Each structure stands twice: as structure tokens, then as C-alpha cells.
Amino acid sequence: MFDPCITHQYPTPVEPVFTGVFLFPMHTVADYASGMFAMDAETDRKPGALTGRRPTLSVAPMLDWSDRHCRYLHRLLSRRAVLYTEMVTTGALLHGDVVRHLRFNIEEHPVALQLGGSEPAALAQSARLGAGWGYDEVNLNCGCPSERVQRGAFGACLMAEPALVADGVKAMRDAVAIPVTVKHRIGIDAMEDYGFVRDFVGTVAEAGCETFIVHARNAWLKGLSPKDNRDIPPLRYGVVQQLKRDFPSLGFHVNGGITTDAQVGEQLEKVDGVMVGREAYHNPWWLASWDARYFGDTQRPVTRESIEEAMVGYMEREAVAHGTPWYAIARHMLGLRNGLPGARRWRQVWSDHRLKTEPARKVLAVARGLDEAAWRLPEAARS
Numbered sequence: 001m002f003d004p005c006i007t008h009q010y011p012t013p014v015e016p017v018f019t020g021v022f023l024f025p026m027h028t029v030a031d032y033a034s035g036m037f038a039m040d041a042e043t044d045r046k047p048g049a050l051t052g053r054r055p056t057l058s059v060a061p062m063l064d065w066s067d068r069h070c071r072y073l074h075r076l077l078s079r080r081a082v083l084y085t086e087m088v089t090t091g092a093l094l095h096g097d098v099v100r101h102l103r104f105n106i107e108e109h110p111v112a113l114q115l116g117g118s119e120p121a122a123l124a125q126s127a128r129l130g131a132g133w134g135y136d137e138v139n140l141n142c143g144c145p146s147e148r149v150q151r152g153a154f155g156a157c158l159m160a161e162p163a164l165v166a167d168g169v170k171a172m173r174d175a176v177a178i179p180v181t182v183k184h185r186i187g188i189d190a191m192e193d194y195g196f197v198r199d200f201v202g203t204v205a206e207a208g209c210e211t212f213i214v215h216a217r218n219a220w221l222k223g224l225s226p227k228d229n230r231d232i233p234p235l236r237y238g239v240v241q242q243l244k245r246d247f248p249s250l251g252f253h254v255n256g257g258i259t260t261d262a263q264v265g266e267q268l269e270k271v272d273g274v275m276v277g278r279e280a281y282h283n284p285w286w287l288a289s290w291d292a293r294y295f296g297d298t299q300r301p302v303t304r305e306s307i308e309e310a311m312v313g314y315m316e317r318e319a320v321a322h323g324t325p326w327y328a329i330a331r332h333m334l335g336l337r338n339g340l341p342g343a344r345r346w347r348q349v350w351s352d353h354r355l356k357t358e359p360a361r362k363v364l365a366v367a368r369g370l371d372e373a374a375w376r377l378p379e380a381a382r383s
């Protein structure tokens with residue numbers, strides 16, 4: 001059984017092995033076959049978990065945020081939610097450091113790889129790499145409005161080229177057996193005509209995409225930063241609901257501005273799933289209630305302290321295995337105690353640059369107020 005309170009049971013993070021053609025993680029074949037990484041059969045945390053019934057909640061792809069350390073934290077909090085990687089471009093994968101982009105911890109399943117790209121052959125090859133590494137889903141980004149992404153002719157501007165997206169989806173589906181999904185907006189620029197997004201979905205669905213994750217805002221390709229593009233274009237959830245009515249056999253997961261259980265509940269009455277981005281990142285403790293509330297799991301006795309403790313174990317293993325400094329991991333958990341007394345001080349400790357050379361367990365002691373002296377002493381005076 002997976003228990004976030006017990007840190008020693010975690011297998012080591014995925015390590016790549018060179019197969020001669022692509023780099024695949026070592027665990028994908030022999031270790032699964034041997035049962036070394038056997039998971040609780042009742043959970044979805046197994047490779048291939050997304051081929052049957054699809055979980056209804058997911059955590060969004062977020063560049064620089066939803067890295068493997070962040071996903072590890074989120075997985076400790078929810079066994080069931082699908083976790084998305086940051087967007088990885090096909091160029092970065094096919095010409096860059098595959099291990100850096102694709103390495104993930106086996107505990108992260110079900111985990112989806114989000115790709116950025118538009119060229120069908122490159123998408124197919126990247127999807128093949130993702131499937132080989134053990135990802136459970138490949139998702140194509142058709143929603144990012146950044147200028148850099150537009151220069152690469154992918155992201156949200158792909159919504160104007162549904163036939164090209166369909167070719168990309170078909171190429172990926174031909175290349176891999178895992179689900180291929182698309183994340184998109186409801187329109188681009190001032191285009192508010194429902195027919196635009198309906199035809200986009202219809203064309204892409206004909207190529208075999210069965211699940212669409214819809215950020216329920218237009219993307220304004222000119223004049224708004226990516227950040228403003230997540231806030232300023234109005235949310236129109238009704239468009240996603242209309243898509244569900246028009247394509248009842250397809251899966252639609254709504255995204256954008258969802259921060260409460262009331263909103264999730266309301267959406268789940270009308271669409272197939274909800275993807276949460278910023279609120280999951282800033283308030284990760286919310287995820288601890290998801291499995292019981294949305295997946296009918298029995299409540300697990302996790303506490304913020306047990307999660308923090310498990311993260312310290314992870315930091316220690318990461319430091320040994322990959323030389324990862326604790327603060328590269330701790331930055332993702334700074335919202336864990338939001339709303340509790342002492343949260344500010346706790347957050348300050350876990351982000352204090354003066355403690356960067358200390359071991360994670362010592363930082364834990366300081367954060368818990370057990371080693372106050374270590375924090376108060378000036379740098380030179382600390383051993």
C-alpha cells in the first residue's frame with residue numbers, strides 16, 4: 001500500500017537507460033514485470049491507467065511549476081488526479097536533453113506528457129519517446145498564447161489550423177497506444193463565434209482525439225502577456241458545456257478559474273472533468289480532499305506534517321541520486337500551510353537562502369521551530 005507517511009517505501013526515481021535508439025527509463029520493462037513497483041491495485045497509479053475510465057480531476061500543465069518535484073508533492077496529496085508535465089517542445093525533445101525533459105518519478109502515475117509542436121512527424125516521434133518513458137497520456141498544447149510559442153507556430157495559434165492539428169493527432173495516435181488528448185482555448189483573439197471552436201473540435205475528433213481539455217477563455221495572440229491571457233479574456237464555461245452537448249461521446253474537461261469544491265461540483269454535473277492549475281499550485285492542500293470527495297476513496301490519514309516529512313525524504317533521495325538541492329523541490333510546497341497560524345514563518349524558512357547549504361532535515365527542524373537557533377545565527381556563525 002502506498003502511504004505518504006512512510007518515506008522509505010518509495011522506489012528510486014526513474015533512471016534512463018540507453019537502448020540504442022531512444023533513452024527509456026529503466027523501470028519500464030523489467031521492473032514492472034518483476035512487480036518491484038507494484039502499486040495498490042485499487043488506485044490509478046499504474047502505467048496505462050488512463051486507457052479505461054478517465055479520472056475526472058487533473059492538475060494543469062504549468063511551465064516552470066509542474067515539474068517532477070511539484071508532481072511528486074501533488075501525488076502525495078492525491079493518488080487519483082491526473083498530473084500534467086510542463087509543456088515540452090518537440091524541438092527540445094528531439095534535439096535536446098531527453099533525460100532532463102522526460103525523467104519522472106514512478107509514483108507520479110497517472111502522468112501526462114504535454115507536447116508543444118505542430119509538425120506531425122516530430123509530434124509522432126516525441127509521443128513515441130513519451131510512451132517509451134512510461135507516460136500515460138500525450139497531450140498537445142493548442143492553448144499557449146506566448147509570442148515565443150507563436151513564433152514556433154504552435155500553441156494557441158494552432159486553433160486556426162484544425163487540419164494540421166488533426167494530422168498531428170493522427171500521427172501521434174498511429175505512433176503510440178496511450179491516449180492522445182488536446183488542450184485548447186475556446187477561440188483566438190476577438191473570435192467569439194461558437195462555430196470556430198465547434199469545427200476545431202469536430203475536425204480534431206475525426207483524427208481520433210477523444211478527450212479535449214478546454215481552457216474556457218479566448219487566447220488573445222496580440223497585446224496580452226501569457227499571464228494576462230490567463231485572467232483578462234472572460235471565462236465562458238457555457239461554451240464547454242455546449243461542446244459536450246454537441247459531441248456527447250467525446251470527453252470534455254473544463255479548465256480556467258476553478259478554485260473551489262462548489263465550482264468543481266457544478267462543472268462535473270455538466271462536463272466530464274475539471275483541470276485545476278494555479279489554485280492547485282498555490283494551495284496544494286486542497287488536493288488532499290480530492291480522492292475522498294471525487295473518487296470515492298476512503299479518507300487517508302495524511303496531515304500537512306506527514307506530507308512535509310515525506311517531501312524531506314524525497315529531497316534527501318533526490319540530493320543523493322541527482323544532486324538536486326532541497327530548495328528546487330521545496331519551492332513547490334510553500335503553499336502547503338496556507339491559512340494556518342505560522343504559515344508565513346514556515347514559508348520563510350523553506351525559502352530562506354541562508355539555509356541553502358544546510359541539509360533538508362535541518363531545514364525541517366528549523367521550519368518546525370525545533371532548531372530556532374540555527375535560523376537566528378548569522379551565516380558566519382553557523383557550522
Ligand SMILES: Cc1cc2nc3c(=O)[nH]c(=O)nc-3n(C[C@H](O)[C@H](O)[C@H](O)COP(=O)(O)O)c2cc1C
Nearest residue numbers: 060061062063086087141215256257258276277278
Ligand atoms: C506558471 C504557469 C505556466 C503555465 N504553463 C502552461 C503550459 O506549459 N501548458 C499549458 O497548456 N498551459 C500552461 N498554463 C496554463 C494552465 O495550464 C491553465 O490553463 C491556466 O492556468 C488556467 O487554469 P487555472 O485558472 O486553473 O490556473 C500555465 C499556467 C501558469 C500559471
